Amino acid sequence: MxxxxxxxxxxxxxxxxxxxxxxxxxxxxxxxxxxxxLSCLFPVVIFASLALTKLIPLPLLPRYDWLLVICLLMQWWMVRSGLETRDELKVITLFHLVGLTLEIFKVNMGSWSYPEEGYFKILGVPLYSGFMYASVASYLCQAWRRLDVDLIKWPPFWMVVPLASAIYLNFFTHHFWIDVRWWLSALVIIVFWKSWVSYKVNGIPYRMPIALSFVLIGFFIWVAENIATFFGAWQYPNQADAWSLVHLGKVSSWLLLVIVSFLIVATLKLVKRRIP
Structure with missing residues (x-):
């Protein structure tokens, strides 16, 4: 009682x-x-397509191009069916461009490669690769809507936007300068120390620290990365002869990328909420 x-x-x-x-x-x-x-529908389709095209060679087009066709059809169907809104499509397109830019740079710096042939490749990077980043945005947008996500004690824009920009730029600059990812990670903890994300399941509210949600999403993306490389989505240098587990240190990279993704989605959601 x-x-x-x-x-x-x-x-x-x-x-x-x-x-x-x-x-x-x-x-x-x-x-x-x-x-x-349900929120992971787009990523699930990508992984299923990776497995299908690896096990069953498809005719007429190289594998990478078939993956691009499947991703385009999936994106069209999700908007057509109402699973994604047009506003969410704009966010996902932004992530596609952000991810493709990063892929082109990283591949040409030798961080990883796409060894298979393809007609739709830019500077060695197949266009379907941008959809792997877009699928993260798709998950965030759909989970945000389905779970009625809200932000508690969210830091101001003048702190969030420069932090997200610095994290993204470090993926490029650390090749020529020092890697400041751990300093940025510490800054994330400081900035979001009092921030929480609230969500609802069956109308019952829950919440968790923002930093914990970053870690959980980053870890599961690392797990997904192992599945993706196993099916040949891309290839790290140490996987050229035979597949091996992606180094656990990559979790920090995905963690920072998830933070950038979350900050972009959260900022756009807040901006839209303030526009009458």
Whole structure:
């Protein structure tokens, strides 16, 4: 029993039995997983396409070009069916360009490669690769809408925008200058120390620290990266002879990239909310 004190009387509110609470917790977890799965639809299609085109060679076009066709059709269907809004499509297109720019630079710096042939390649990078970044944006946008995400004690724009820009630029500049990723990671902790993300599952509100959400998403993208390289989405130098696990240090790179992605989506959402 829970006692609620008032000015003149006490009210006894019965609490649910432990078994009922456990069942409710399990139902909430299943519902949360289902909403996450729906939000991951685009990434799932990309991974399924990677596996399919690896195991079953398709005619007429090289594999990378088939992946581009599949991604384009998937993007068209998601907007056509209403799973994604036109505003979300704009965000996803922005991520495609941001990711493709990074890919072109990294490939030409020797960080990784796309060894297979393809008609639709720019400076050694197949155009479908931008959709792998766009799929992260797709997940963030859909999860934001499905879980009714809100931000608590979000830092001001003048702190968020330069921080996101610095993190993104460090992916380029560390090839010519010192790598400041750990300084940027510490700065992220300081800036977002009091920030939380709230979300709802079946109308019940929950929340977690922003920094924890960054770490969780970054880790699962690293897991996804291992699956992607196994199916030949791209290739690191140490995977030229045989596939091997992606170095755990890559988690920090994905963590920072997730932070950039989240900050862009969050900033655009807040800007749109303020526009009448």
């Amino acid at each position: 829970k006692i609620v004190k008032g000015s003149e009387h006490k009210t006894l509110i019965p609490q649910k039995p432990i078994g009922a609470r456990a069942i409710q917790a399990a139902e909430q977890l299943i519902r949360f997983g289902w909403e996450q799965a």
